[in-house]
Structure formats: structure tokens, C-alpha cells
Amino acid sequence: MMTMTEKMREQVKELFVNNEIKLFIGFEKGFTKFSRIPAFAENYDEAKKMIIDEFETPFLAKYLIRELEEVAAGIVEKSERVAILTRGCDYLGIRRLIVDNIILRENIVIVGIPCDGLIDVKKANKLLGEEAREITIDEENVIAKGKTENKIISKAEVVLDRCRQCIMCEPKESDIMLAEKTANVKKNKDYSKIEEIEKMSAKERYEFWSRQFERCIRCFACRDACTACNCRKCIFDITEPEMLEKTVATSEQFMFHFIRAFHVAGRCSACGECERVCPVDIPLGLLNGKLRKDIEFLFNVEEAGIPSEIEPLGEFKLDDPDEW
Amino acid sequence: MSVKFKPNIICFACNWCSYTGADMAGTSRMKYPATIKIIRVPCSGRVNPTFIMKAYQKGADGVLIAGCHPGDCHYNSGNYFAKRRFLLATRFMNYIGIDAKRLRMEWISAAEGVKFARVMAEFSETISELGPNWRAREEV
Numbered sequence: 390m391m392t393m394t395e396k397m398r399e400q401v402k403e404l405f406v407n408n409e410i411k412l413f414i415g416f417e418k419g420f421t422k423f424s425r426i427p428a429f430a431e432n433y434d435e436a437k438k439m440i441i442d443e444f445e446t447p448f449l450a451k452y453l454i455r456e457l458e459e460v461a462a463g464i465v466e467k468s469e470r471v472a473i474l475t476r477g478c479d480y481l482g483i484r485r486l487i488v489d490n491i492i493l494r495e496n497i498v499i500v501g502i503p504c505d506g507l508i509d510v511k512k513a514n515k516l517l518g519e520e521a522r523e524i525t526i527d528e529e530n531v532i533a534k535g536k537t538e539n540k541i542i543s544k545a546e547v548v549l550d551r552c553r554q555c556i557m558c559e560p561k562e563s564d565i566m567l568a569e570k571t572a573n574v575k576k577n578k579d580y581s582k583i584e585e586i587e588k589m590s591a592k593e594r595y596e597f598w599s600r601q602f603e604r605c606i607r608c609f610a611c612r613d614a615c616t617a618c619n620c621r622k623c624i625f626d627i628t629e630p631e632m633l634e635k636t637v638a639t640s641e642q643f644m645f646h647f648i649r650a651f652h653v654a655g656r657c658s659a660c661g662e663c664e665r666v667c668p669v670d671i672p673l674g675l676l677n678g679k680l681r682k683d684i685e686f687l688f689n690v691e692e693a694g695i696p697s698e699i700e701p702l703g704e705f706k707l708d709d710p711d712e713w
Numbered sequence: 714m715s716v717k718f719k720p721n722i723i724c725f726a727c728n729w730c731s732y733t734g735a736d737m738a739g740t741s742r743m744k745y746p747a748t749i750k751i752i753r754v755p756c757s758g759r760v761n762p763t764f765i766m767k768a769y770q771k772g773a774d775g776v777l778i779a780g781c782h783p784g785d786c787h788y789n790s791g792n793y794f795a796k797r798r799f800l801l802a803t804r805f806m807n808y809i810g811i812d813a814k815r816l817r818m819e820w821i822s823a824a825e826g827v828k829f830a831r832v833m834a835e836f837s838e839t840i841s842e843l844g845p846n847w848r849a850r851e852e853v
Binding site: 593639641648650684703705709 | 762763766767770783790793794796797798800801805806807809810811848849850851852
């Protein structure tokens, strides 16, 4: 049986030979053994370095803006196509961009990968008690090799936090699918952490979030990684009016996080990329999750994470609840 | 010697109903507390939740948003959108620790000068009881 990487190379070769695409976006090995970084290939030779495995990967959907925005806006009169490796969560991001009219569906070739959750190397290291030298992944287990001992860990233990609440295990529509659907682990919407915070008193909540927000270095990584944050001119960058000032103060941190979270309210697809890229580990998922939870509860939306043509805050019903 | 706390309240009033309602209250010589500062907006749908955060940051102790009654909006549907937005924003502010009691939304029509004066007095009373807001407020 061919592995997904081999199959991907075969398909990419075919796409480049038939001159169907100008660019292929995938992953390659990063600076450390287990890190994966985005890779771009303009011909087949460049695509040979690309790999697919189950280590934590960055999101690729945001790169489509750079590549295809001008084509979609009609500034460049070429029908250039870009192929992109797509997991279920990436698909939600791509869908977001299509719904927002940033890119066009016909310019994208979706190369789908079924996914059962990505492996968090940090968690594996923690369980092993040292830096793993070798990690092998099979169907159900992860085998981490340390200096002297090996440890077999079940996949469910080392999967990324965001993958536990995954709402789409494989892209809903794809042009090329690299493997059959995997037997996927049962995943549940889990709002228990949010409910815990809701139960605190207002003072405790304020102190909790102050502690979290005070760490923020305002690097804007959460904004840059998010596919819902696709405004051409971001409110944080403009100085007239200056909604976010440059002062380093708790109040500004609150301002920043409030604006960021509320700007993606009803648009966030629960991919958890903001949380993953955060250098100081602010639980941004708890902010976005709260908004999703409330949208589902207040406006009878079944799944707030799935992008729809009309956003929950872009429509209204006459019988919306009345209590504040 | 203690000085009685005088709250700072920002009221975003819609041009067509609530601001005219405030006018009505004024021309009818009704009294309402001087703690309220009214900012006129074209429609309650114009009020961005960011404005509320900004108000708290710059020293407001309470924020009141007043708009037309549902169905009466000058722009047909602005207040329905506003309603959805503030249903979410109030809960979210409460979640990050800013007291939800400090935010209030009211529907006040152009003829309801009495209601305007009553709501302002009530809200001013509530905020006086809650005391000054230090959360998410700029340090000076």
C-alpha cells in the first residue's frame, strides 16, 4: 500500500505535468526533527521534499490570500490555480475565505487528507520525562524513544488539544483525496472549561483573565494565523481612530483581546490555530469557545464553527431572546 | 470627610428615537441625573461593542445603549442587529470579568420622555450602588 506521501507526490507530479497548477502548498521538515513548516513548490522537483505525517502542522489556508486574492479581485487576469494540502480544519478555513469572497473556489485544488488528530510532541516529551529522540506513530499508539527507555503511549493521550474538539475530520469536498476516511475517534464538543470559568465570581474571572492577558506581548500572531481575520486593513493597524493604543497596560490588553475575539464572533471555525501559535500560551480558545457556545445557545445555531453564507451576527430573527 | 460618589455614565442614544426622547424629556422640563453623558449615534446598530470597552477604559462606570423599539427602527432593522450583537457582547464582557450590571440596553421611543428620565434615574442609582469601575480601566 502506498503511503500518503508517495501518493501525494504522484498526484502533484500529474498536476504539474498537465500544467493544471502554478503552485503547490504543503509541509516539509522544519528545523527540529519533529517540527513541520509550510513549503511551496512551483514545480515537481521542489515538491519532492514535502511530506505528510501526523506531527503538528501549521495552517496553510491563510497563504491562499497572498496567492489568490488578486486573481479573485480581477486585478490579475489569469486563471491561476493553486493546490493545497487540506485537512478538515484547513477546509473550514478555506471555506471561510471563499464565503468572504476573498478567493474563488475554482482557483483552488483541494488535496484532502483524512485526519485523526495531530501529535503534540510536547505532550509526548512530558509523558516520557525527557526529550524524545525518535517518535514513531502507528495506527493506535505513539512510540517515543528516549535515551534509555521506550514508551508506548496511546494516541488519544498525546493528541493536540484542539483535535479533541474537532468538528470536521476530513474535508467535506475535495478534488483529490489521498486516502480513505480513517476510522475516526469519537470527538465531542467540550465546553466544560468554559463552564468552569462561568461559575466563578466576577472578581475571580477578572483576575483570571488579567493574569492571562498580562502575559500578552501583542505580537498579533493570533490575528495573522486566523483565517477569519482577513480584513485588508486591520483595526489594530490603523491609527485614525486609534482603537488600540500602544501603552503597555492591562486595560489595553483587555481592549485587544476583546476586539480580537469579538471580531471573529460567529466566524471562528474552532480550528485552534490562534492558541497554537500564541508564544505565551494564552487560552484564546476559551474566548472563542465562549462566543461559539453563546451563539449556539442564543440563536439556535447547530454548529457555530461551520462557515455559512450568512453569519449569525449578520442576520436576525424577530423572536431573538430578550433578556440581557 | 467622604465625598459622595458621582458616577460617570455614557449613554449611546439613537438619533431618531432615544435622542429625540431625551429632547422630549428636556422640553417637558423633566429632571434626570447630570451623571449621564449622551453621545448621539445614527442608530443603535452603529454602536460597536468596542465603543463600550473604550468607554470603560477611559473612565466610564456604566454604559447605556438606547435605541428605537423593535420594529420602529428608522433604518428598518438596525436595532435587531444591535440586539443580537449586545446579547453576545454583554455575556462576553461578563465572562472576562466586567460586571454585566454596568451595561444596559433600553428601547426608548421619541415620545417616551418620561421613560427616558425614569431609566436614567434608575441606571444612575444602580451604578452609584455598584461604585466606581476599576476593571479594564486605564491607569492614570
